[in-house]
Amino acid sequence: xxxxxxxxxxxxxxxxxxxxxxxxxxxxxxxxxxxxxxxxxxxxxxxxxxxxxxxxxxxxxxxxxxxxxxxxxxxxxxxxxxxxxxxxxxxxxxxxxxxxxxxxxxxxxxxxxxxxxxxxxxxxxxxxxxxxxxxxxxxxxxxxxxxxxxxxxxxxxxxxxxxxxxxxxxxxxxxxxxxxxxxxxxxxxxxxxxxxxxxxxxxxxxxxxxxxxxxxxxxxxxxxxxxxxxxxxxxxxxxxxxxxxxxxxxxxxxxxxxxxxxxxxxxxxxxxxxxxxxxxxxxxxxxxxxxxxxxxxxxxxxxxxxxxxxxxx
Amino acid sequence: xxxxxxxxxxxxxxxxxxxxxxxxxxxxxxxxxxxxxxxxxxxxxxxxxxxxxxxxxxxxxxxxxxxxxxxxxxxxxxxxxxxxxxxxxxxxxxxxxxxxxxxxxxxxxxxxxxxxxxxxxxxxxxxxxxxxxxxxxxxxxxxxxxxxxxxxxxxxxxxxxxxxxxxxxxxxxxxxxxxxxxxxxxxxxxxxxxxxxxxxxxxxxxxxxxxxxxxxxxxxxxxxxxxxxxxxxxxxxxxxxxxxxxxxxxxxxxxxxxxxxxxxxxxxxxxxxxxxxxxxxxxxxxxxxxxxxxxxxxxxxxxxxxxxxxxxx
DNA sequence: TTTTCTTTGACAATGGCTGTACATATGGGT
DNA sequence: ACCCATATGTACAGCCATTGTCAAAGAAAA
Numbered sequence: 001x002x003x004x005x006x007x008x009x010x011x012x013x014x015x016x017x018x019x020x021x022x023x024x025x026x027x028x029x030x031x032x033x034x035x036x037x038x039x040x041x042x043x044x045x046x047x048x049x050x051x052x053x054x055x056x057x058x059x060x061x062x063x064x065x066x067x068x069x070x071x072x073x074x075x076x077x078x079x080x081x082x083x084x085x086x087x088x089x090x091x092x093x094x095x096x097x098x099x100x101x102x103x104x105x106x107x108x109x110x111x112x113x114x115x116x117x118x119x120x121x122x123x124x125x126x127x128x129x130x131x132x133x134x135x136x137x138x139x140x141x142x143x144x145x146x147x148x149x150x151x152x153x154x155x156x157x158x159x160x161x162x163x164x165x166x167x168x169x170x171x172x173x174x175x176x177x178x179x180x181x182x183x184x185x186x187x188x189x190x191x192x193x194x195x196x197x198x199x200x201x202x203x204x205x206x207x208x209x210x211x212x213x214x215x216x217x218x219x220x221x222x223x224x225x226x227x228x229x230x231x232x233x234x235x236x237x238x239x240x241x242x243x244x245x246x247x248x249x250x251x252x253x254x255x256x257x258x259x260x261x262x263x264x265x266x267x268x269x270x271x272x273x274x275x276x277x278x279x280x281x282x283x284x285x286x287x288x289x290x291x292x293x294x295x296x297x298x299x300x301x302x303x304x305x306x307x308x309x310x311x312x313x
Numbered sequence: 314x315x316x317x318x319x320x321x322x323x324x325x326x327x328x329x330x331x332x333x334x335x336x337x338x339x340x341x342x343x344x345x346x347x348x349x350x351x352x353x354x355x356x357x358x359x360x361x362x363x364x365x366x367x368x369x370x371x372x373x374x375x376x377x378x379x380x381x382x383x384x385x386x387x388x389x390x391x392x393x394x395x396x397x398x399x400x401x402x403x404x405x406x407x408x409x410x411x412x413x414x415x416x417x418x419x420x421x422x423x424x425x426x427x428x429x430x431x432x433x434x435x436x437x438x439x440x441x442x443x444x445x446x447x448x449x450x451x452x453x454x455x456x457x458x459x460x461x462x463x464x465x466x467x468x469x470x471x472x473x474x475x476x477x478x479x480x481x482x483x484x485x486x487x488x489x490x491x492x493x494x495x496x497x498x499x500x501x502x503x504x505x506x507x508x509x510x511x512x513x514x515x516x517x518x519x520x521x522x523x524x525x526x527x528x529x530x531x532x533x534x535x536x537x538x539x540x541x542x543x544x545x546x547x548x549x550x551x552x553x554x555x556x557x558x559x560x561x562x563x564x565x566x567x568x569x570x571x572x573x574x575x576x577x578x579x580x581x582x583x584x585x586x587x588x589x590x591x592x593x594x595x596x597x598x599x600x601x602x603x604x605x606x607x608x609x610x611x612x613x614x615x616x617x618x619x620x621x622x623x624x625x626x
Numbered sequence: 627t628t629t630t631c632t633t634t635g636a637c638a639a640t641g642g643c644t645g646t647a648c649a650t651a652t653g654g655g656t
Numbered sequence: 657a658c659c660c661a662t663a664t665g666t667a668c669a670g671c672c673a674t675t676g677t678c679a680a681a682g683a684a685a686a
Contacts, residue, residue: 015630026677029632034675045684047631068328070641071675073356089329123555125538168552171512171540178541182492199484205543225438227484228491230518239481242436327642338642339666346644347664358673360642383652385663 011041011049021058022221028058035075037061053079060086083136113151120156120169125176132180145212145301149177153208157253157281174208181211193223194246194312197239200229201250201263209251209280216301217249220308233263237270247311248276249304255282261289268294275311277304324354324362334371335450341371348388350374366392373399376453399453422452422460429465433482438489445493455532458525458614462490466521470566470594487521494524506536507559507625510552513542514563514576522564522593529614530562533621546576550583560624561589562617568595574602581607588624590617 018025031037038057040048060082064074067089074082112135119127135148156173159165198214200207207229214226225243227236240248248271252260260282268276278286278295287297298304331338344350351370353361373395377387380402387395425448432440448461469486472478511527513520520542527539538556540549553561561584565573573595581589591599591608600610611617 013631024677025631027675030676033633043684045631047684065675068326068332070326073326085323123538123552125536125556166548166551167545168540168548168555171544171548172538172552175539175541179492179495182495223438225436225485226488227481228488231484232480235479235481235484238479239436239485242481243438337666340664342643343665358642359644360673383663384665 011051012055014048014050017050017055017058020055020219021062023058023062031058031061031071031075035072037071037075057082064089112148113155116148116152117155120173121165123169123172125172128173128176129180132176136180145215149181149208149212150301152177174206177208178211181215193221195223195225195243196247196249196308197225197227197236197243197245198249198251199227199231199236199239201236201252201260201267202230202232203256203259203263204252204254205229206253207251209253210249212301213249213251213277213279213304216305217308220305221312222247222308233267233270236267240271240274245274247308248274250276250278251280252278252282252286253280255285261286264290264295265293277307279304324364325368327353327361327363330363330368330371333368333450334375335447336371336375344371344374344384344388348385350384350388370395372450377402422448422456425451425461426464426468429461430468433469433486434478436482436485438485441486441489442493445489455529455614458528462494462525463614465490466525487519490521491524494528506534508536508538508556509560509562509621510538510540510549510556510558511562511564512540512544512549512552514549514565514573514580515543515545516569516572516576517565517567518542519566520564522566523562525614526562526564526590526592526617529618530621533618534625535560535621546580546583549580553584553587558587560621561587563589563591564593565591565595565599566593568598574599577603577608578606590620592617 012020014025014028017023018028021028028037032039038050038054040050040054043049057079060079061071061075063086064082065071067086069085069089074085077085112131116128116131119131132148135144152173156165156170160167160170196217198210198217200210210226210229214224218224225239225245227239231239236248236250239245250264252264254260264278276295278290278297279301283290283297290297296307298307325333327338327341330336331341334341341350345352351363351367353363353367356362370392373392374384374388376399377395378384380399382398382402387398390398425444429441429444432444445461448457452460465486469478469483473480473483509530511523511530513523523539523542527537531537538552538558540552544552549561549563552558563577565577567573577591589608591603591610592614596603596610603610609620611620
């Protein structure tokens with residue numbers, strides 16, 4: 001496993017922050033100057049250096065403003081409250097939202113991961129959700145995926161195969177993580193963004209990998225058409241065509257014989273000319289044959305992100 | 314019910330209120346000026362700031378007026394009474410057809426449904442989402458399910474079987490509706506509520522019926538453990554036991570031979586003593602045998618809701 | 627050198643407020 | 657049938673505070 005990544009340590013220049021939040025640089029500076037929205041550190045020569053949680057806050061502010069709030073009203077709210085408000089605005093419902101208090105223990109990603117597994121073993125839905133919420137506050141989006149959710153899925157996979165977790169555990173984790181990630185989708189402008197279809201080929205029922213892919217693509221500014229798991233090759237091709245997608249990404253977790261490879265090979269000519277990514281556990285063992293067949297097989301989500309950007313760039 | 318009172322503290326600008334209620338800003342101001350429909354607070358520079366219960370009242374007023382009431386007659390009623398009246402009006406409208414006078418979006422439930430189907434045919438994700446959001450403003454939660462989402466799923470089912478919609482359409486609709494319904498779960502205090510497990514038996518990949526069931530149960534105050542689709546009998550039973558559920562609900566859409574019935578029959582003794590609901594399209598043709606086997610088969614969601622209440626009552 | 631940042635000040639767009647109209651209904655009363 | 661008062665949704669003008677954007681000029685990094 002990788003090491004814990006506290007939310008305040010890593011520092012980014014304003015350009016990165018701008019592209020990750022979708023906010024113009026000028027606006028970020030204006031928000032700082034006028035409202036102290038965030039207080040980034042400074043380098044030796046006075047340049048701004050933002051932490052991951054700064055980025056997270058700016059993201060939330062952007063969504064809050066897009067939802068009709070006034071920046072001066074919301075700028076002082078803590079991250080948890082912003083998150084809550086943005087969720088409600090998205091759903092457009094009028095519900096008193098109690099949300100259990102979280103006493104932030106400042107626990108690192110590993111501790112969060114361990115607690116999530118423990119809660120899962122106990123089938124304690126509320127505790128799993130709480131851990132995820134806590135993690136979302138503690139870590140930024142990418143770190144959350146990389147340090148908590150991905151390892152969580154890996155662990156579940158392993159422990160399922162060795163029999164110490166059951167199908168029901170996997171299902172519960174899936175639904176909770178799924179709704180969690182869907183709830184955190186950014187409501188960006190997306191109308192004119194390049195489109196990407198994300199799904200899982202026929203026979204592949206596990207969609208969490210695909211969900212993470214969708215989250216990364218969305219963060220990179222794409223208009224994501226998430227189609228859920230278990231879609232036959234012809235349907236994938238039809239969706240790509242109909243939607244006018246500029247890329248396709250599928251996630252493959254389980255490899256039983258060559259069935260999956262055959263399915264993908266059938267798919268490839270149906271979407272000629274469109275870059276197609278294959279990711280997930282099982283893609284490792286198939287990488288050579290897949291790349292030979294014309295698929296792109298990034299090793300991890302970071303690589304996927306940069307390859308995505310090279311398409312539109 | 315362990316729900317929390319609607320926050321009076323947080324305050325929303327008029328733009329947010331307008332989009333959440335579907336009322337034009339001018340009209341909101343007019344109702345205040347002429348009838349004191351609500352009395353929002355004011356910010357430092359005189360801008361209106363509304364509370365959650367203000368929004369709730371405005372939504373009810375809108376629906377009361379849409380139901381043929383005169384604004385001046387109903388404007389003074391307290392929220393509870395408005396709620397009751399609006400519910401009654403809706404029940405009557407379903408029977409006869411008094412004409413709504415306001416139709417801000419120019420669309421009744423049927424028109425919304427038609428537009429949703431059209432958008433789905435075009436694979437236009439944003440338009441589908443837009444229609445659902447409009448519908449959520451237009452209609453209350455139960456009405457939304459009953460008059461838009463349920464018919465939508467039925468239509469999709471039919472048109473899939475006759476070949477005029479493809480699998481990809483069904484998948485897209487599933488993911489969108491799913492994330493929409495999950496986003497609308499409101500954060501009540503569910504810690505001490507009775508628990509119910511909701512899922513779909515092995516071989517049943519269509520989860521939308523189960524999602525609607527979950528929404529109804531959640532609305533009725535249950536702590537819902539939604540497990541996603543395609544869960545084998547032993548796993549369902551294990552989940553029920555581990556979670557300590559007081560009820561189980563499964564949704565069955567497709568019937569291929571007697572496979573499903575066998576699966577359910579295998580399940581029944583594993584969860585002895587716990588009420589188990591079976592719903593969905595395919596449950597009709599199996600009703601007699603299922604009830605004989607000890608399952609409850611409500612005809613629709615309304616019946617399901619009342620049977621649910623009789624369990625805890 | 628070229629790119630990326632920084633600060634400062636100015637400017638224009640946005641959106642909300644009040645107040646005043648205006649155009650249809652709706653409902654009597656004659 | 658006719659006429660009028662009232663009810664109600666909508667529109668706009670003029671004003672103000674807020675807020676996004678831009679330009680200029682210089683410093684630091686690549």
